[in-house]
Amino acid sequence: MQRKIIHIDMDAFYASVEIRDNPSLKGKPIAVGGKADSRGVISTCSYEARKFGVHSAMPSAEAKRLCPDLILIPGRMSVYKSVSAQIREIFARYTELIEPLSLDEAYLDVSECSACQGSATLIAQQIRAEILAETGLTASAGVAPNKFIAKIASDENKPNGQCVVTPDQAAEFVAGLKLRKFPGVGPRTAEKLEELGLNYGHDLLGWSLQALTDRFGKFGHSLYQRARGIDDRPVQPSRIRKSVGVETTLAHDLRTEAQCEQILLGLLPELKQRLRGRSFKGITIKLKFHDFQQTTAAGQSERLSEDVLRSILHTAFERAAGRRVRLVGISVALAEESSLRQLALDFGS
Incomplete structure (x- = not known):
């Protein structure tokens, strides 16, 4: 049976919770993180702050240099965990196959879900609507036949958007993707790929598995599979993490x-x-x-x-x-x- 995978990713989760709880912050560049004068770092930031180049894991002092009007807010982890539990409860209405990646994102396998006439597209829309109604927060979703494509798709129409890639669209979708979007391809690997004339998914199709593993080791196998839209990993709700x-x-x-x-x-x-x-x-x-x-x-x-x-x-x-x-x-x-x-x-x- 063809899998139906949804990747749900909350939009600027920590920052969005702070804006929800303090509406006066709406439309302003804010970031959740430590103080700029004490080696603090950014956990997440609003989309207004991102326009200035602010991003997670950035030193707060650097963030303030990029965006002098940035409003720094200390994190409230207990609140974020509580909201995450609310969101997880919404997921559970549709499937038991939930694989959380963090407080604000998860994979859902809805292959056997009968809600919305079994349409993964409609299920994702309904989940996002329920999250908004019950938490006041927006979420983005990727819907695809596997985890690899679903995760990338969830980022395509952020914030508060959804991207659906059907099985017959998978090959074309991956072919047009920049390799920098492939999981595991960091800036240096991207440079190495570009030096070989490899910029998009379709550029890898002419390379054999052996050639890619010779160049990139074990990661070459992943590149070969992903370029063909292949990802057989199941959603694993019961795995014991070590x-x-x-x-x-x-x-x-x-x-x-x-x-x-x-x-x-x-x-x-x-x-x-x-x-x-x-x-x-x-x-x-x-x-x-x-x-x-x-x-x-x-x-x-x-x-x-x-x-x-x-x-x-x-x-x-x-x-x-x-x-x-x-x-x-x-x-x-x-x-x-x-x-x-x-x-x-x-x-x-």
């Missing part, structure tokens, strides 16, 4: 440990969001260098303290040996009991 992590591929390589530390601290809000209060037992920091080699360093800790992070980062950065850093990542190993608790949550108990 780790949670976040990473970013940088537009410009980093040369110093201090620069890496700044990016690392900027990733913490998203990591904490994905953890959703679960306990963990170890921290791993990942660095990938400009020559595409990478290293990881780990430490035992149950707290994301800055001192612990700096110590682990120092161990990892010493291995750079003069190489520039193109990717910074951090992950934590979940405690066994929290994985079991997550399993129960995913089943809706």
Whole structure:
């Protein structure tokens, strides 16, 4: 049976919640994050702020330089979690196959849902309408035959939009996509692809699987599959996660440990969001260098303290040996009991 996958992504979630709760902020450039004078970072920002180049994981001080009128608001994680639970309850009205990616986005498999005469397009529209009516927030959606296409489609008509890619449209949709939109293609990989004359999905169709894996290793296999619109991954509501992590591929390589530390601290809000209060037992920091080699360093800790992070980062950065850093990542190993608790949550108990 052909899958019907919906990817729901809330629009500027944290910032939208703040605007909803304080309507005087509507239409203004706002950002949720730490103070500009204390190494704070941006968690998310309104679309008005994005016009100035402000984005998540950016140091608050830099955001204020780009947008002097930016209104910085401290985060209220308990409120965001509560709203996320409301949204999850709406999803559950349509399917049990829900795979949350974070507080503000999730995959839904509605292949066997009978609502709206089984139309995934109408189901997505109805879910978005119910989210708006019950939370006062807008969401965007991508509807497609697999997770890869659905996730990209959800970003096509943001904010408060929807993009539907039917099975017979999938090949054409992927062929016209810029490779920079493919998951895993960061700025440096995009540059490498462009040097080979590869800019769009259709440019990969002339390359064999062997040629792509020779050039890009394991990622070459992903490129080969995605260029053909292939993604057989199921929506997994009951998977027991052993780790949670976040990473970013940088537009410009980093040369110093201090620069890496700044990016690392900027990733913490998203990591904490994905953890959703679960306990963990170890921290791993990942660095990938400009020559595409990478290293990881780990430490035992149950707290994301800055001192612990700096110590682990120092161990990892010493291995750079003069190489520039193109990717910074951090992950934590979940405690066994929290994985079991997550399993129960995913089943809706």
